[in-house]
Amino acid sequence: MFKQVKALVRKDIVLEWRSKYAINGILLYVVSTVFVCYQAFKSVDTLVWNALFWIILLFASINAISRSFVQESPYRQLYYYTIVSPKAIIIAKIIYNIFVMGLLSAIAFTIYSLIFPTPIGDPLLYLLAVLLGSISFASVFTMVSGISSKTGNNSTIMAILSFPVIIPLLIVLIKLSQNALHGLDRAISAGEIFVLLAINVITITISLLLFPYLWKD
């Protein structure tokens, strides 16, 4: 099991590294959106700054993750089906997506705060919020992209299914990062961090339980 997960994650990373298509595309997307926002707003207050950042990250992550099941042909999926367990596949996909999202959001945050500087009260907590955000995006969207990949016309279904599911997470995330921007005491944010972790644990468990049914087709 553990070996299978490791091999699958490595395979995904190697595949991505060879083509560098997805990651470069997403990076260019993030940079251009940040730049468009900068041109449109010039200077904003922290509330809008925070909201814009999460919206950019949300769309970037949907673009990045919706691809995670579609990029592989049905024949290759059949091949995986014969050699590895479905749980290993979903764990590997989630880990790989967390990795990609972490990288992506770190780069997005750097570029965003470089072009669009704003005083952050508690940078460490803000980084934690970004990290937690990317983990939760990855864990929720992986399952949804698995569902939508089975339906054929992918992008619309992906958006319809994922937006309502991600909204509660997004509300908590925006609140947490707002606390960080204002530099409030960390004890206040502990509740939000706990809720985020709890939602993540729940979604990953449900994905683990349900994915075998989805996979068996």
Next chain:
Amino acid sequence: MVATSIVAGLLGPVPKLYLLYETIRNVYFHVPMWFAMFVLYLISVIYSIRYLSSGNTHHDLIAVEAVNTGIVFCFMGLLTGMEWANITWGEAWPNDAKTNGSAIATLMYLAYLVLRNALEEEQKRAKISAIYNIFAFPIMIVLMYIMPKMTDSLHPGSGGNSTFGDIDMNNQMRPIFYTAVVGWILIGMWIATLRYRIRLIENKRNQID
């Protein structure tokens, strides 16, 4: 039971409270809608789980019809809530955690129905929508019951407000309220089973024999 609760709810004595006055009668209508919706969604999830473990298409049909009926109750709950909010809070759509949460939950279940329409093949449709249903249910709970408890909300029972039953309801209201809740839940289940039976008959007719 529903008829009794409607008559008693409109005519029976209620306590006179600041801001609420006669609108407190809405508690007989607004709150049971949400309870009925919640029970129907719960039934739907249970049958989705049973469908995944058994593969019996009847279970899938029950799950769908429960969601269909639940959405109707959800809209009625939203409507009565908006009417009530218009009188007591001054606007039909106050920016309230619970209101927004329930709106998003409605979107989620509408997405479930759209997902069903997007899939042609019956077996696949049943399986995938069951998976989404189970995936969406805990998030619905978080949206409607946990998030409002954490943030400030205008609704009673959240954000440090006391629950409705503690202070506002007197003993004359309680029996009517409980009758209304049970009655509406039963009505919801009844409609869902009716729809389920109609679907069964339709299926039987469409079969080539």
